[in-house]
Amino acid sequence: MSVKKSPEELKNIFEKYAAKEGDPDQLSKAELKQLIEKEFPSLLKGPTTLDSLFQELDKNGDGEISYQEFQVLVNKISQ
Numbered sequence: 001m002s003v004k005k006s007p008e009e010l011k012n013i014f015e016k017y018a019a020k021e022g023d024p025d026q027l028s029k030a031e032l033k034q035l036i037e038k039e040f041p042s043l044l045k046g047p048t049t050l051d052s053l054f055q056e057l058d059k060n061g062d063g064e065i066s067y068q069e070f071q072v073l074v075n076k077i078s079q
Helices: 007-018 029-039 050-057 067-078
Strands: none
Touching (some): 007 029, 029 050, 050 067
16 A cells, blocks of 8 residues: 655644644544545455554553654555
8 A cells, every 4th residue: 555645744744633632742542543544445344353453552651642643544554
């Protein structure tokens, strides 16, 4: 799967969803789910589940995804 979005577009997408609730610089699991369903719908097809993806991205275990953690997802789907 390839993502054809510029770094600026990806940052804007992250900020758009992160601002919906709580910390505007972090994605909650619900915000991540909305972002993936709208922007990258094919990502959760197959063996990848939202829970497993969230655990993989939440490196510091704070229950939210920072932009730095989000970039891991971007790198993964850009390959």
